[in-house]
Amino acid sequence: MADVTPQGAAVLRSARKRPLDLARSGPYFAALLIVTQIAFWPTYLSLAFSASSAFTHFHAVTATVWLLLLIAQPLAIRTRRLAWHRALGQASYVVAAVVFVSIVLLAHDRMRRATAATADLFAVQTYVLYLQLSLAALFGLSYGLGLATRRNMALHARFMVCTGLTLIDPVVIRLMFWADPTPTWNYQWFTFGLTDLAFIVLIYLERDSRIGRRVFPAMLSVFAASQLPALLGFTDGPSWQSFARWFATLPLT
Numbered sequence: 001m002a003d004v005t006p007q008g009a010a011v012l013r014s015a016r017k018r019p020l021d022l023a024r025s026g027p028y029f030a031a032l033l034i035v036t037q038i039a040f041w042p043t044y045l046s047l048a049f050s051a052s053s054a055f056t057h058f059h060a061v062t063a064t065v066w067l068l069l070l071i072a073q074p075l076a077i078r079t080r081r082l083a084w085h086r087a088l089g090q091a092s093y094v095v096a097a098v099v100f101v102s103i104v105l106l107a108h109d110r111m112r113r114a115t116a117a118t119a120d121l122f123a124v125q126t127y128v129l130y131l132q133l134s135l136a137a138l139f140g141l142s143y144g145l146g147l148a149t150r151r152n153m154a155l156h157a158r159f160m161v162c163t164g165l166t167l168i169d170p171v172v173i174r175l176m177f178w179a180d181p182t183p184t185w186n187y188q189w190f191t192f193g194l195t196d197l198a199f200i201v202l203i204y205l206e207r208d209s210r211i212g213r214r215v216f217p218a219m220l221s222v223f224a225a226s227q228l229p230a231l232l233g234f235t236d237g238p239s240w241q242s243f244a245r246w247f248a249t250l251p252l253t
Contacts, residue, residue, distance in 0.1 A: 020202070020205055020209055022160075023077040024074065024078070036064075036067070039172070058106070059102040062098045062099045066099050066163070069088060073085060073088050073160065074157075096143045100136055100143075103132055105253055106132065108248070108250060109252075111125055113125075115245065123236070126241055126244040130235045137226070138162075139163055142159050143159070143160075145162075146163065152212075157212075158212050159219075162219050165223070166195075168195045168198060173191045176191070188231060192223075192231065196224060199219065
């Protein structure tokens with residue numbers, strides 16, 4: 001192998017330190033959108049107009065619009081349609097707020113119904129309530145930080161990617177329940193682990209970047225901390241059970 005010239009070595013070092021190009025993230029979110037359609041087909045899409053509440057429809061539409069936004073935004077950057085990027089960014093203010101509200105309303109509707117059902121269903125729904133509210137919090141935090149750093153493209157893009165990573169768990173776990181609806185272990189160990197793995201891969205891919213490297217490690221810590229109460233059974237405790245009953249009494253749905 002021929003020796004690398006000093007100029008060539010400098011070019012290689014520069015390439016290694018080039019920031020992760022998140023403008024290429026669109027196809028990955030497009031793939032996630034396709035997987036989402038498959039995951040929600042048996043329990044929602046195949047019976048969307050007969051077996052689901054208005055709050056389920058509301059959330060499904062808003063979450064889909066958000067995924068489409070995550071596909072379109074980086075595409076606008078790559079094709080240098082900056083005016084489109086700015087317009088989509090402004091639209092995201094409304095879409096993100098509606099996504100957040102849709103998660104909370106869906107969580108409330110289901111929790112309210114569960115309080116009038118059997119004890120077993122109530123116990124299951126209090127667990128699901130934590131998943132829904134923690135997802136809403138992670139989504140809101142990721143988008144809020146993305147909004148706060150919108151003038152720093154490296155930071156902004158990373159936080160926007162984090163909003164999309166919140167969708168891995170609810171999508172993948174439905175695929176797993178489709179494959180085996182009566183699990184003998186908590187599927188969240190896998191789906192949360194998959195989300196954390198996505199963070200680890202992103203951290204590795206930008207290990208030589210000089211801009212924005214702290215975002216994914218910091219957000220991985222936040223995501224992992226939010227996962228622990230569900231994985232360690234804290235939602236079975238009396239404090240969370242009391243919160244769930246109080247939440248169900250709120251006049252939201």
